Amino acid sequence: MAPPSPRRPGFSRRAHYSLFASYVAALIGALVGLLLMVTARFDPAGHAALQGFLADIFAPVSSAGRGTGAAIGSAFDDVGAYFDAASKNREMKLELEAARRDLIKGKADALEVRRLKQLAALVERLPEGRVTARLVSSTGASSRRIAILAAGRADGVVSGQPVRTADGLVGRVIAVGRHSAHVLLMIDGGNIVPVKRVPDGAPALAYGLGDGRLDLRPLAAGTNPFNVGDIFVTSGTGGVYQPGIPVAIGIRHNREGTIGRPLADPSRFDFAVVEPEFAIPPPSPPEPGGKARQ
Amino acid sequence: MARHPRSRIGRSPSGIQRQGVPIISTMIGSMTPILPVIATAPVMPPWGLLVLLAWRMLHRNFWPVWMGLPLGFFDDMFSGQPLGSAMMLWTLALLGLDLLDRRMIWRDFRQEWAIAGALIVAILLVQLLISYTNGGATNPLFLVPQIAISVLAFPLVALGCAALDLWRLR
Numbered sequence: 001m002a003p004p005s006p007r008r009p010g011f012s013r014r015a016h017y018s019l020f021a022s023y024v025a026a027l028i029g030a031l032v033g034l035l036l037m038v039t040a041r042f043d044p045a046g047h048a049a050l051q052g053f054l055a056d057i058f059a060p061v062s063s064a065g066r067g068t069g070a071a072i073g074s075a076f077d078d079v080g081a082y083f084d085a086a087s088k089n090r091e092m093k094l095e096l097e098a099a100r101r102d103l104i105k106g107k108a109d110a111l112e113v114r115r116l117k118q119l120a121a122l123v124e125r126l127p128e129g130r131v132t133a134r135l136v137s138s139t140g141a142s143s144r145r146i147a148i149l150a151a152g153r154a155d156g157v158v159s160g161q162p163v164r165t166a167d168g169l170v171g172r173v174i175a176v177g178r179h180s181a182h183v184l185l186m187i188d189g190g191n192i193v194p195v196k197r198v199p200d201g202a203p204a205l206a207y208g209l210g211d212g213r214l215d216l217r218p219l220a221a222g223t224n225p226f227n228v229g230d231i232f233v234t235s236g237t238g239g240v241y242q243p244g245i246p247v248a249i250g251i252r253h254n255r256e257g258t259i260g261r262p263l264a265d266p267s268r269f270d271f272a273v274v275e276p277e278f279a280i281p282p283p284s285p286p287e288p289g290g291k292a293r294q
Numbered sequence: 295m296a297r298h299p300r301s302r303i304g305r306s307p308s309g310i311q312r313q314g315v316p317i318i319s320t321m322i323g324s325m326t327p328i329l330p331v332i333a334t335a336p337v338m339p340p341w342g343l344l345v346l347l348a349w350r351m352l353h354r355n356f357w358p359v360w361m362g363l364p365l366g367f368f369d370d371m372f373s374g375q376p377l378g379s380a381m382m383l384w385t386l387a388l389l390g391l392d393l394l395d396r397r398m399i400w401r402d403f404r405q406e407w408a409i410a411g412a413l414i415v416a417i418l419l420v421q422l423l424i425s426y427t428n429g430g431a432t433n434p435l436f437l438v439p440q441i442a443i444s445v446l447a448f449p450l451v452a453l454g455c456a457a458l459d460l461w462r463l464r
Contacts, residue, residue: 022358023389029363030385036378041427054371058328139327139374140338141440143422143432146374147332182374187334189425189432210432212334267332 052177107198108233108244131274145188152179168246168263196235214248217257226258242278315462316349324369339444342369347410348455362388379424383417411445
């Protein structure tokens with residue numbers, strides 16, 4: 001015989017009612033969950049405030065452990081260097097990385113200078129309120145790629161600001177708590193960054209794939225002019241991201257686009273810089289006249 | 295033997311220990327996203343869900359069916375999914391298990407594992423659909439490793455919960 005179950009409460013009317021009430025509560029709760037999800041779709045700000053509250057509490061915990069996490073990551077690197085049978089290998093890699101960073105920056109600067117010479121009308125708003133903070137943790141179980149930054153509204157972080165490291169672009173702030181912020185990583189499946197190839201400025205869009213890579217789609221339809229090894233930086237089109245932040249390097253050529261690896265390795269993030277949103281100033285307003293003047 | 299252990303006859307563990315251990319262990323499972331690791335792909339199993347299912351399998355009448363609501367709410371706080379998604383899915387999973395209890399009364403562990411695996415796969419896929427409506431666009435194929443790890447990790451979690459259960463009822 002099966003064991004007696006409180007889900008089959010014999011003749012007790014009270015037990016029947018309380019069981020029925022628990023089912024009603026569960027169903028209504030599931031509906032409330034659905035409603036919450038729908039409202040999250042249309043009013044992200046309120047939900048972000050709630051989720052930001054708990055992130056605020058736990059960001060210091062993650063932050064304290066982050067140093068260990070980075071140390072473990074670099075320990076694996078050390079073992080790797082040993083197996084490559086050359087301790088110099090690592091130094092050279094670092095040098096190469098620094099050199100590549102400088103090279104990208106130089107190329108991007110050269111392109112920028114040429115472009116600015118052509119259209120001097122564009123005025124960049126100079127960065128004033130930069131915030132440097134630690135990226136502490138991320139949502140590993142979710143299909144979204146969201147990281148927690150250990151700086152929030154109290155430090156001057158505002159929703160929508162781009163986040164970068166010395167290596168390149170990280171992502172964009174999507175929600176801000178008091179002492180922490182949620183950063184949507186560039187590699188998230190829902191993120192799009194306007195980019196350009198460095199030597200010639202061929203425009204493209206970088207879509208996150210959600211698995212740590214980026215899909216670089218050229219804006220010109222038909223052919224794919226990009227190759228493996230091409231380097232892409234932000235173009236600054238449409239504002240938000242400053243032009244010239246390194247984004248990705250092409251690693252595989254497709255018919256429609258190129259798969260890229262982000263230049264800022266997300267698993268190695270430590271400190272990141274939150275930059276003010278880049279804004280292309282609006283065209284100067286026309287002289288007020290006619291009806292406006294009284 | 296230096297000391298005779300205190301007799302446990304007639305002594306029952308406190309209500310906090312009996313009721314609290316499953317709830318707190320599920321909440322700790324939900325809090326794994328605060329670990330200081332930045333993942334580039336969805337590879338971490340949803341620990342909170344695994345612990346919830348393991349407790350539910352261990353004691354099928356222990357929690358009322360609405361228990362998925364508060365625990366799911368807590369999970370939503372950390373998981374990165376929109377608020378309300380785990381609330382709804384966990385509650386629906388518990389309701390489904392309740393229905394299943396009427397059909398399959400005697401189950402062995404392999405059957406429990408299969409049922410839990412099916413629920414984990416279904417919930418991960420629905421979570422992906424939910425993240426689509428919120429602007430995510432991850433290829434479903436990228437979830438395959440996560441699904442495999444989660445299903446394979448379930449027996450380990452169940453083992454851990456069983457050990458906790460022994461301690462809980464000491």
